[in-house]
Amino acid sequence: MTVRPVSRPERGWQVQIYLLEVVYGLGVTFRHFFTNLWRHSAALAGLKTEPGAVTIQYPEDPPALGVRARTRHRILSRPDGTPRCTACLLCETICPARCIRITAEESPDPLIEKRAKTFDLDLGLCVFCGYCVEACPVDAIRMDTNDLRIPSFDRRGMIWSLDKLMGKG
Amino acid sequence: MIDILWVFAKVAGALGFGMNWAAFLGWVERKQSAVMQDRIGANRADILGFRLIGLIHIIADPIKLFTKEDFVPAGVRKTFHLLAPSISLGFPLLALAAFPYGGNVSFLGRSWSLQPVESPMGLVLVLAMVAVGIHGVVMAGYASNSYYGLLGGMRGAGQMIAYEVCLATTMAGAVFLYGTLDLAAAAAWQARMIGGVLPAWGVVFQPVGFILFLVAGTALTKRTPFDLPEGESEIVGYHVEYSGMKFGMFMMTDLIESVVVACLGVTLFLGGWHVPFLPPSLPFLGPMLEGPVMACLMLGAFTAKVALVLFLLMQVRWTLPRFRFDQLLDLGWKNILPLALANFLLTAWAIYLAKAWGVRLWP
Numbered sequence: 418m419t420v421r422p423v424s425r426p427e428r429g430w431q432v433q434i435y436l437l438e439v440v441y442g443l444g445v446t447f448r449h450f451f452t453n454l455w456r457h458s459a460a461l462a463g464l465k466t467e468p469g470a471v472t473i474q475y476p477e478d479p480p481a482l483g484v485r486a487r488t489r490h491r492i493l494s495r496p497d498g499t500p501r502c503t504a505c506l507l508c509e510t511i512c513p514a515r516c517i518r519i520t521a522e523e524s525p526d527p528l529i530e531k532r533a534k535t536f537d538l539d540l541g542l543c544v545f546c547g548y549c550v551e552a553c554p555v556d557a558i559r560m561d562t563n564d565l566r567i568p569s570f571d572r573r574g575m576i577w578s579l580d581k582l583m584g585k586g
Numbered sequence: 587m588i589d590i591l592w593v594f595a596k597v598a599g600a601l602g603f604g605m606n607w608a609a610f611l612g613w614v615e616r617k618q619s620a621v622m623q624d625r626i627g628a629n630r631a632d633i634l635g636f637r638l639i640g641l642i643h644i645i646a647d648p649i650k651l652f653t654k655e656d657f658v659p660a661g662v663r664k665t666f667h668l669l670a671p672s673i674s675l676g677f678p679l680l681a682l683a684a685f686p687y688g689g690n691v692s693f694l695g696r697s698w699s700l701q702p703v704e705s706p707m708g709l710v711l712v713l714a715m716v717a718v719g720i721h722g723v724v725m726a727g728y729a730s731n732s733y734y735g736l737l738g739g740m741r742g743a744g745q746m747i748a749y750e751v752c753l754a755t756t757m758a759g760a761v762f763l764y765g766t767l768d769l770a771a772a773a774a775w776q777a778r779m780i781g782g783v784l785p786a787w788g789v790v791f792q793p794v795g796f797i798l799f800l801v802a803g804t805a806l807t808k809r810t811p812f813d814l815p816e817g818e819s820e821i822v823g824y825h826v827e828y829s830g831m832k833f834g835m836f837m838m839t840d841l842i843e844s845v846v847v848a849c850l851g852v853t854l855f856l857g858g859w860h861v862p863f864l865p866p867s868l869p870f871l872g873p874m875l876e877g878p879v880m881a882c883l884m885l886g887a888f889t890a891k892v893a894l895v896l897f898l899l900m901q902v903r904w905t906l907p908r909f910r911f912d913q914l915l916d917l918g919w920k921n922i923l924p925l926a927l928a929n930f931l932l933t934a935w936a937i938y939l940a941k942a943w944g945v946r947l948w949p
């Protein structure tokens with residue numbers, strides 16, 4: 418077992434009496450205050466400055482999402498327009514929130530064994546972990562829509578069907 | 587008759603001064619913290635689409651508090667539960683009547699004082715009112731019939747008594763210098779210039795006293811970093827069992843107490859209503875204009891100084907983390923009180939020496 422000695426921070430009297438540290442801290446906050454105040458006033462006066470606040474006023478401003486943000490799911494389709502999903506139920510199995518419900522049926526295409534008859538995803542239960550995306554063997558489900566406007570006024574509205582997930586109605 | 591009416595007008599003015607500051611401070615609190623923390627702050631309330639940089643929230647907040655259910659839990663001691671917010675808010679408001687918002691101005695052939703309650707014991711009056719306000723906190727904790735409330739009330743009592751003592755001691759030096767407990771006389775003492783350049787404000791003679799006063803004053807207002815009695819975000823405090831406007835009154839108390847402390851600091855250490863480099867009278871304005879103009883200047887100076895102190899207090903409130911309770915009491919009893927006493931003794935000694943050597947400090 419290795420021991421890594423960690424030195425305690427040296428606190429001289431000037432730190433211990435706290436008053437100087439208070440002045441230092443006030444200096445930091447005052448600097449922020451006046452810088453931001455200047456930026457806000459300059460923006461009001463129509464000058465070009467850096468923004469005075471990092472706040473994103475969401476419904477008015479577009480949300481700033483990371484490049485790898487996990488957002489609402491979508492089901493991808495084959496070139497002929499049918500869903501890529503082969504109803505293997507791997508996503509349903511791995512989903513920790515148990516919010517995917519798939520019923521499988523025989524596919525009319527002889528080269529494809531099964532297809533999803535229904536594919537219901539309850540976004541009200543989903544924890545956006547992304548396991549379903551990882552589990553899918555045919556890359557049929559992804560979470561890259563960057564669509565945040567999924568809320569609904571009732572729980573039923575949060576359950577998205579296959580058509581909705583494919584972007585059809 | 588006219589005297590009584592004038593006193594009533596002044597008291598109403600003082601009340602309005604405090605209440606408007608309290609409402610305005612709600613906005614200042616939000617916006618100042620927001621600007622300081624690179625945020626925007628509350629800006630959603632609007633009237634016909636006008637948001638006025640969040641000022642509409644001043645109206646929206648009381649409407650919300652008044653229309654909320656005023657829930658009184660079963661088992662509280664009803665009388666005291668009802669009385670506590672009024673005591674907590676009412677007495678600091680009373681204290682506001684004792685401050686000299688301006689000196690004497692002559693108008694219509696008589697002299698008008700701008701101090702609502704002209705008492706030779708003004709300072710004692712203020713301290714007494716603030717001290718009675720403590721009872722509201724303890725009463726709220728006791729009447730709530732809740733351990734959390736009671737503990738919060740006890741913390742509040744311990745803290746506010748400690749800092750009430752400290753506050754009085756920090757001011758002792760200044761009071762000794764002015765030789766009076768009359769706040770108007772104290773302000774008048776400072777209303778002059780030393781050698782025509784330096785205002786003879788208390789802070790020039792009592793810098794240590796002023797800093798200690800600010801610390802003790804902040805602690806007395808129960809606001810962060812000294813908000814142990816309430817600590818609404820983590821440790822619940824004496825007003826857990828309150829809702830609606832009664833809760834709002836406790837919140838307002840803190841702001842009113844801030845205003846009281848700021849007024850006290852301005853009166854004793856920052857020259858009160860004194861405008862530097864302004865002659866004591868402006869005869870060229872004529873008898874009709876001189877009095878009102880002087881009054882406006884004094885009131886403006888007083889308000890501006892109060893605003894400055896409140897700005898500083900607000901910044902402190904959003905900068906420092908909360909103290910632990912033992913640190914808080916240590917700071918009060920073991921640090922501020924001895925320092926304030928030493929400051930007082932030094933001041934007394936210096937005044938004695940100055941008088942013995944005939945140094946002219948007094949008007």
Ligand code: SF4
Nearest residue numbers: 512543544546547549
């Ligand atoms: S993101 Fe996670 S919780 Fe949501 S559907 Fe996929 S596996 Fe289930």
Ligand code: SF4
Nearest residue numbers: 502503505506508553
């Ligand atoms: S893991 Fe992919 S292919 Fe399998 S059921 Fe889910 S979405 Fe369909």
